[in-house]
Amino acid sequence: MKKIILIAGPSGAGKTTISDYLYEKYDIPRVLTHTTRPMRVGEKQNVSYHFETDDSFKQLHFFEHVKYGSYQYGSSREALNLAWEKHDLVSLIVDIQGVYSYIKQLGDKVYFLYVTTSTKEELKERLLKRGDDPEKIKERLSGNELNLLPADLKQYAHVIVNDNLNKTKETLNSIISRLEED
Numbered sequence: 001m002k003k004i005i006l007i008a009g010p011s012g013a014g015k016t017t018i019s020d021y022l023y024e025k026y027d028i029p030r031v032l033t034h035t036t037r038p039m040r041v042g043e044k045q046n047v048s049y050h051f052e053t054d055d056s057f058k059q060l061h062f063f064e065h066v067k068y069g070s071y072q073y074g075s076s077r078e079a080l081n082l083a084w085e086k087h088d089l090v091s092l093i094v095d096i097q098g099v100y101s102y103i104k105q106l107g108d109k110v111y112f113l114y115v116t117t118s119t120k121e122e123l124k125e126r127l128l129k130r131g132d133d134p135e136k137i138k139e140r141l142s143g144n145e146l147n148l149l150p151a152d153l154k155q156y157a158h159v160i161v162n163d164n165l166n167k168t169k170e171t172l173n174s175i176i177s178r179l180e181e182d
């Protein structure tokens with residue numbers, strides 16, 4: 001059965017790391033997100049994101065879209081179908097509002113992974129190490145961008161406390177073997 005693994009959680013928690021691992025180890029493709037933010041060094045068009053202009057962004061059919069600061073982010077039905085052509089299991093990094101939207105529209109096709117760390121300090125250190133702008137880090141670690149797990153989503157969430165990457169990988173291995181049996 002086709003399923004989408006939604007990955008949500010605060011910045012620095014390890015969402016990208018997990019999504020990359022699922023791709024490298026299991027060929028689980030990432031449903032690309034569209035964004036109007038500028039490309040960072042090392043990122044590639046249609047590999048890291050679909051980088052869009054404001055105009056091209058408007059033409060897509062979104063499950064959800066959200067504005068972070070001055071930039072738009074969103075994930076589309078077109079991108080999901082493309083990924084499902086490659087593999088029955090696909091993953092997508094999404095914000096909390098997106099989780100509501102996908103669960104509402106796709107029901108049991110959604111497997112929701114909530115990724116976090118034990119402490120906020122750890123997130124800050126990772127983002128500094130990753131080279132994020134300290135002002136942006138403040139923004140990311142406050143308010144909606146912190147992507148806390150709301151009480152009404154707890155029943156759907158498979159929580160991963162990603163303090164130790166090897167333990168996280170073991171957890172993911174058992175999740176994927178279960179999903180592949182479905």
Ligand code: ADP
Pocket residue numbers: 009010011012013014015016017018126127129130162163164165166168
């Ligand atoms: P997100 O996509 O959630 O913002 P990333 O996957 O980019 O987070 O991870 C943030 C940084 O933390 C990256 O530099 C990544 O290599 C590192 N990282 C990920 N998981 C761990 C971990 N378990 N322990 C230490 N560092 C980690």
